[in-house]
Amino acid sequence: MVSHEAERYILLFCFQKQASVLKSPTTQLSTVFCNYWVHTSSALFQVFLQVIGVIAVAGVIIPGILIPIAPLLAIFLFLRHYFLQTSRDIKRLESITRSPVFSHLSSTIQGLSTIRAFRVQHQFQEMFDKYQNLHSEAWFLFLTTSRWFAVRLDGICCIFVTITAFGCLYFRDGLEPGAVGLALSYAVTLTGMFQWGVRQSAEIENLMTSVERVVEYAELESEAPWETDKQPPEHWPQEGSITFDSVSFSYSDSTPMVLKNLSIVFASREKVGIVGRTGAGKSSLISALFRLAEPEGRITIDGILTSEIGLHTLRQKMSIIPQDPVLFTGTMRKNLDPFKQHTDEDLWNALQEVQMKAVVEELPNKLETLLTESGSNFSVGQRQLVCLARAILRENRILIIDEATANVDPS
Known part of the structure; x- marks a missing residue:
C-alpha cells in the first residue's frame, strides 16, 4: 500500500507534468492529441x-x-455494448471527481504561504485526501469494469482456441501437421492480443466523454444579438435615467426568480445606494441591467428599451467598477483603453486622478508594459485603481459601483 504522503508526491509530479503541457501552445496540444489518436488508431x-x-x-x-x-461474434458484440454503457458513465464520473483534486492542489500551491502562516496544513491535507479518495473510488471502479471485460474477452478467445484444437483432432485424417501447427499457433496469439485491442477501442470511446464536455460548452445558448437594426441616438444616454417596470430576473429557466416584479426609477444625476444582505439580489440587479441573462419586464434608459438594442451598444454606454478587479492579459494601455479611443494625455490624467501615475511611470515600458495573467504583478488595491481609471476614461452617464473601494485605502 502507498502512504498518503507518497500519493501526494506522486500526484504533485503528475500535476506538474500536466501543467507543463497546458502551458505549451495550442498547436503543441493539438499535435500531442493527433499523435496519440494516430498511434492508437x-x-x-x-x-x-x-x-x-x-x-x-x-x-x-x-x-x-x-x-x-457467428455465435461467438454475437456474444462479443453484446458484451462490448453492455460494457460501454457502464464504462462511459463511470468514465464521466471519474472525470468529474478528478477535477476537484487538481483544482484543490492548484489553489493549495498558490496559497502555500498563507496556509503556512495560519498553520492549517493539516486541514488542507484532509481535504486533499477526501478528494483523492473520492476519485480513487471512481478510478478503481473503472479499472474493475475494464478487467471484467478483459476476462470475458479472454474467455471468448479460449473457446475459439478450444474449437480449433478439437477441430484439428476431428479432421486429423485430412490435415497436414504443418497446417495444424500453423492454425493452433495463430489461434493462441488471439488470447492477449484480441482483448487488448478491444479494450483500446473501448478506451478511445470512453475518452470521447471529454469531447462531450467540450461540445456541451460549444452548444451553450448564445446571448442576444451583439448588434441590432435599431440604434439609439448618437449621444445616448444624455440624461442617464433608468426605469425598471415589473422586472423579474433569473439566471436560467431552471432556477428560481432572484428579482420578482421590481419597479423602480433612477432619476438623472442621482447617486443611489442599494443595501441588502447576501443573496438579496444586489448583483442580480446589475446582471439584469447589463442583460447577462434576459430579464422579464421592461428596462428603459432615457426612454430606450434595452431589450431592443444590441448588447455591444448597451454595455458600451455603461461603466462598472466591480468588487473584484478585472484586468486583461495585455499592455497597460489596452487595459485602460481597450477600444483605443483616448490619447496618451487622457490616459496619464486618469492615472493621476487615481494616484497610479507614479507607479506606471516606474514600469519598464510605462503604458506598453505587459501585464501578467489577471494582473498578478500588481497588488489587489492597485488593480482596483486601474479599474477606477478605466471607468473615469469612459465618461459614461451611468456608472455602476459594486464595493469598488473595498480593496483601496481611504487616502
Missing part, C-alpha cells in the same frame, strides 16, 4: 487485421470452424 487497425488473418487461416485449414464464429 494504427494499433487498433493492426490488431483488427491480425484477428481477420487468424480467422482466415483457421477457416482455410478447417472450413467447419467458421460455423461457431
